[in-house]
Amino acid sequence: MLSSQSYAQEAGEKIRELLLLRDENALRDLDAFRESWNGMPRDGYMADGGRYRRRRHATLSASRGGTDLRVEAHQPHYQGLDYNGLNGGVARHYAPFEDAVLHGETMSSMLALGCDVFGRLAPYSAWHIEAHQFRIEVTGEESGLPTPEGVHRDGVTFVLMALVGRSNASGGESTVYDLDKRPVEKFTLTEPLDLALVNDERVFHGVSPVERLDPSRTAERDVLVITYRHRP
Template structure:
């Protein structure tokens, strides 16, 4: 499956601006107000609905209620700038204890992302945006292994939802795209980016497709707990791990 290069219009201008910001500051915020207009509303709604069918993540404890699926794609850029995506075999997800001490380097086997979701045009278009932004930092790379996490964090009146129970961390990837897919009855959930010698950058993703792209090898990051506000709180995220291959 392939996705055409971004058109040389306002989209391409936005990508250049975001890529320059990533190169200069190691992270960039992509506003939903810009991105949402690039997707047919019905297609975006259908893609977001796939978060209602996630199994519980049994690998987190201490009262954290998180649901999750995981998948992988190989992304290859062609001579005309188009991206081709090839599904990769489902494997356990593993991070080093150096990066995430919480899980002690253990391999964690999550339920796979459904095949029809893994090939959804909205998903591959979002990945294409991430890769186009990353190209400002890594223009020479034409192949990336892409890890994909559909994640839902749930907060109840008795228990806050902790999107990053590991606290401030790196995940051990070259880059990460973070896309909000849904947020209902939530307060909190503030994204925090830490850069050596720079003030903290703090922002809250509130609208569907509010996004961040970060140079994970150069910064650390976390998300503060979400608090149920007016009922059970739900925060849905698509995380895109991007590693040069």
């Protein structure tokens, strides 16, 4: 499906089965992996002044046709203004992943899954990989915007987006658009490990605001985003 229409969505239960089929220990640290979204620092580069996003970042690489991942020295995240008109144009220095999470079974299995899937579409490509932990939290002071830059592309080759968890949250509907920014598919990631894949060179995407179901409690939406870009 990804090869024919440039996007795909899979239910978390199917992803869980696939990962465990590949490695029976693939999700051994899943609880700790999900717990690591708690206590993340706020994103200090929100040009809209928003305080609704928390974030960590890591940079990795993978050789051509394989899943042998290498963690690179921690470095800033950068997008040009052509891809991110809100927060782009500056080097953004985010806190790194916790080592136990980055090197843990769940994270390693998700990274390898992306290498496997995208490697079948681009078997001659080595990858520059960036991983992002995102938490959108809504306290009532402002809306939570998973994609505050709006409908966009990330300036990479492929993107893997996995829901880690959501609590007291409504909204957060994902929409995929063609290159003329006409919507072609809508879906909502609701269960842990629900997965969306996009060919970033062929489609745009965006996510609707997150709101609270119970206005007396904070809403949270936790997502892992991994981008894969052709590396010479």
